[in-house]
Amino acid sequence: MSPRTVLRVVAFLVASSAIAAAVAGTADHSRFDVLKGPFATAEDVTKACSTCHTEAAGEVKKSIHWTWDGTNSFTGQRLGKPRIMNSFCGSPISNEPRCTSCHAGYGWTDLRKTPEENGATVDCLACHDGSGTYKKTATDAGHPLYSPRVIGGVTVEPPDLAKAAMSVGPSQRENCGACHFNGGGGDGVKHGDLDSSLTDPPRDLDVHMAADGANMACSTCHTFNAHIPSGSRYMTTAVDPHGLDLPHDDHNRATCESCHGTAPHAEAKINDHTDRVACQSCHISEFARGGVATKTLWDWSTAGRKDADGKPVYIKDEHGHLVYSAEKGDFAYGENVRPTYLWYNGEIEQTAVTDKLDDKIKDDILTLNRIGGSPTDGKSRIWPFKEMKGKQPYDPELNTLVVNHVFGKDDSAFWTNFDYPKAIAFGMNYAGLPWSGKIGFIETRMYWPITHMVAPKEKAVPCSDCHTRDPEGRLAGLGGFYMPGRDGSRLLDIVGYLALFGALFGVVVHGALRIILSRGHRS
Amino acid sequence: MSHKREVMIYTRYERFWHWSQAVLVFTLFFTGLAIHGTHDLVPFGLAVKIHTNAALLLIALWVFTTFWNFTTGQWRQYLFKKGVFRVIRFYAWGILFGEPHPYKKSLQRKQNALQSLAYMTFMTLIGPALWSTGIAYLLYNSWSHYAWSGTGIWAVALLHTAAAFAMGAFVVVHVYMTTTGKTPLHYVRTMVTGYDSIELTEVEEAYIEETKSTEMR
Numbered sequence: 122m123s124p125r126t127v128l129r130v131v132a133f134l135v136a137s138s139a140i141a142a143a144v145a146g147t148a149d150h151s152r153f154d155v156l157k158g159p160f161a162t163a164e165d166v167t168k169a170c171s172t173c174h175t176e177a178a179g180e181v182k183k184s185i186h187w188t189w190d191g192t193n194s195f196t197g198q199r200l201g202k203p204r205i206m207n208s209f210c211g212s213p214i215s216n217e218p219r220c221t222s223c224h225a226g227y228g229w230t231d232l233r234k235t236p237e238e239n240g241a242t243v244d245c246l247a248c249h250d251g252s253g254t255y256k257k258t259a260t261d262a263g264h265p266l267y268s269p270r271v272i273g274g275v276t277v278e279p280p281d282l283a284k285a286a287m288s289v290g291p292s293q294r295e296n297c298g299a300c301h302f303n304g305g306g307g308d309g310v311k312h313g314d315l316d317s318s319l320t321d322p323p324r325d326l327d328v329h330m331a332a333d334g335a336n337m338a339c340s341t342c343h344t345f346n347a348h349i350p351s352g353s354r355y356m357t358t359a360v361d362p363h364g365l366d367l368p369h370d371d372h373n374r375a376t377c378e379s380c381h382g383t384a385p386h387a388e389a390k391i392n393d394h395t396d397r398v399a400c401q402s403c404h405i406s407e408f409a410r411g412g413v414a415t416k417t418l419w420d421w422s423t424a425g426r427k428d429a430d431g432k433p434v435y436i437k438d439e440h441g442h443l444v445y446s447a448e449k450g451d452f453a454y455g456e457n458v459r460p461t462y463l464w465y466n467g468e469i470e471q472t473a474v475t476d477k478l479d480d481k482i483k484d485d486i487l488t489l490n491r492i493g494g495s496p497t498d499g500k501s502r503i504w505p506f507k508e509m510k511g512k513q514p515y516d517p518e519l520n521t522l523v524v525n526h527v528f529g530k531d532d533s534a535f536w537t538n539f540d541y542p543k544a545i546a547f548g549m550n551y552a553g554l555p556w557s558g559k560i561g562f563i564e565t566r567m568y569w570p571i572t573h574m575v576a577p578k579e580k581a582v583p584c585s586d587c588h589t590r591d592p593e594g595r596l597a598g599l600g601g602f603y604m605p606g607r608d609g610s611r612l613l614d615i616v617g618y619l620a621l622f623g624a625l626f627g628v629v630v631h632g633a634l635r636i637i638l639s640r641g642h643r644s
Numbered sequence: 645m646s647h648k649r650e651v652m653i654y655t656r657y658e659r660f661w662h663w664s665q666a667v668l669v670f671t672l673f674f675t676g677l678a679i680h681g682t683h684d685l686v687p688f689g690l691a692v693k694i695h696t697n698a699a700l701l702l703i704a705l706w707v708f709t710t711f712w713n714f715t716t717g718q719w720r721q722y723l724f725k726k727g728v729f730r731v732i733r734f735y736a737w738g739i740l741f742g743e744p745h746p747y748k749k750s751l752q753r754k755q756n757a758l759q760s761l762a763y764m765t766f767m768t769l770i771g772p773a774l775w776s777t778g779i780a781y782l783l784y785n786s787w788s789h790y791a792w793s794g795t796g797i798w799a800v801a802l803l804h805t806a807a808a809f810a811m812g813a814f815v816v817v818h819v820y821m822t823t824t825g826k827t828p829l830h831y832v833r834t835m836v837t838g839y840d841s842i843e844l845t846e847v848e849e850a851y852i853e854e855t856k857s858t859e860m861r
């Protein structure tokens with residue numbers, strides 16, 4: 122066996138042992154009396170879990186799933202939802218019970234304080250429910266329903282907490298997906314490479330998670346160590362020189378190299394690319410491939426339109442996608458989208474609510490997260506991104522973004538009152554931030570690294586998609602380095618073709634003269 | 645008295661070398677232009693694969709042939725000869741008016757002065773320019789960590805491309821020149837069969853007959 126085959130086998134064993142561990146266990150949770158309920162609240166379930174898993178909640182409270190707080194070790198920037206702006210809903214501040222529905226806890230009702238200061242408790246079921254019935258409702262700061270409620274005209278029943286408690290096990294794709302597939306407020310909205318199609322994906326869509334592929338769970342790669350997840354969009358491992366992670370190694374398998382090594386191809390020339398091109402760039406030719414559209418544009422500046430009867434306007438396109446909403450403005454969607462490619466060294470500079478925008482605006486466009494990297498820094502690779510276009514409210518005088526209070530049963534929330542000055546005044550006041558009272562709209566861009574939806578190798582991007590002179594080539598816009606097939610010297614080409622065709626022309630003329638003149642001789 | 649005799653002037657190895665070199669150079673030029681982006685008759689990935697393998701074969705062939713040239717003493721054929729200008733004048737002018745070739749092929753002198761000069765250029769300039777930059781290009785990843793590698797790959801690729809154009813122009817003229825024999829296909833036939841009719845002195849004739857130093861018919 123060649124060393125490569127050995128590595129493959131080892132990687133396979135690691136992956137399959139992780140999967141095996143996910144299905145087999147020595148404890149049947151349905152037989153524990155403490156889990157049989159009945160439970161009045163979901164917090165009671167957590168208490169029951171903690172009778173055996175005494176340290177688990179404490180571990181969770183150290184993870185970003187709980188704190189929504191982290192410091193970027195590359196840039197020193199303090200990150201986390203309460204501080205960082207995005208081009209979707211802007212900021213969760215003042216919109217808590219809606220936005221904290223995806224917090225790994227119950228009762229974080231005020232983002233100005235930590236979850237502990239809010240008296241929140243850890244939610245075990247969100248990640249460990251195995252019954253598929255547990256669901257955090259969208260507007261209750263992380264709680265599920267406890268009694269039937271009419272939502273969007275339909276009566277929704279509360280989940281059976283005892284059933285959920287007795288079903289617990291390792292996290293399944295659905296568990297992670299409940300929040301991560303729905304970022305930005307709906308299925309597939311935010312990332313483009315994460316949506317509900319990954320719950321049970323066909324092999325073409327995701328070779329790792331497909332049942333007839335490797336059938337992996339999210340946590341097979343995003344290994345958890347004491348409830349701390351690995352893999353981060355805030356601090357991406359853009360190049361992983363560490364390569365293969367064997368059992369008991371660094372417990373971080375969130376890079377392709379962790380299982381595939383740094384030279385996974387049979388062909389040397391293809392391996393020669395791995396130092397400059399991220400695996401994802403060739404192996405995820407398009408995102409949003411599972412039949413779920415992702416949002417590619419969100420223009421807040423048009424929000425608030427009402428019809429003649431004073432009713433808010435909502436318009437759907439032929440696919441049933443909302444393309445205009447009085448609450449949110451204009452939308453555009455994409456399916457099977459070709460990514461945008463950028464040099465990326467893992468550093469992303471995010472925009473905080475408090476940041477001055479001056480140096481982040483170029484050509485009247487604000488880049489919300491500046492992607493670090495260059496062809497020459499020796500740390501970057503070409504990565505695929507989803508480019509999200511936006512137009513967002515900001516303070517043109519203080520040159521900062523603003524907190525838009527969208528959700529709530531009060532007289533200021535934008536989604537019920539459609540009044541920007543009121544909503545923003547409320548949001549900025551709530552956040553305790555200075556605001557000039559002026560509102561402008563600025564065009565924004567945001568870049569989301571694409572790393573999921575890895576296709577089978579037969580579906581990898583062909584060489585000629587990048588190595589081409591075609592202005593539509595995938596890397597046509599990425600300058601600063603020589604790439605065969607795309608680059609060259611115009612002057613050299615002109616001289617070269619002149620020499621070539623000059624020679625051809627010369628011999629043709631010479632040959633013709635020979636023929637003509639030799640006839641003259643004979644006659 | 646001298647006789648015209650059909651003598652084997654290109655040995656089997658020489659012919660093998662010539663035609664395989666021709667096929668490889670044609671393949672390399674064609675796939676090279678695909679890599680360069682001139683045409684997309686072969687997809688890029690396949691072009692690189694063919695180009696790399698053909699290049700390795702060509703390098704191997706050149707190594708063998710250099711060895712052959714030195715062990716057989718044939719390298720002397722390529723040495724500079726006097727009378728280049730007469731030959732140039734002949735091809736530019738005389739040939740059009742039926743003048744005789746100023747050069748006589750002999751056993752010891754298979755090439756005229758212009759040929760020697762052209763093949764020498766091929767072997768010492770165009771060839772080395774191609775294989776040296778080609779190998780550097782191929783091994784890019786072993787020097788890509790140097791700070792100058794960005795400019796380096798650009799320079800290597802441009803030199804390689806320039807040499808390839810020179811090779812292309814050379815081949816065009818070379819192929820045309822093969823039509824200037826007694827009949828347009830005479831030289832080609834010679835390179836295929838190995839035999840050409842050469843004027844031999846009686847001594848030469850007797851020597852070849854006696855020693856069988858080469859085939860004669």
Ligand code: HEM
Nearest residue numbers: 605672673676677679680699775778779781782801808811
């Ligand atoms: C003799 C040994 C040779 C070697 C080792 C060699 C190697 C290479 C390599 C490695 C490349 C770059 C392919 C890539 O992108 O990976 C290349 C490109 C190319 N080769 Fe060669 N080659 C050789 C001979 C030739 C010959 C004989 C010709 C033409 C007659 C030729 C014409 C070209 C051209 C036009 C390119 C494209 C250059 C560009 O646009 O960057 N090569 N060669």
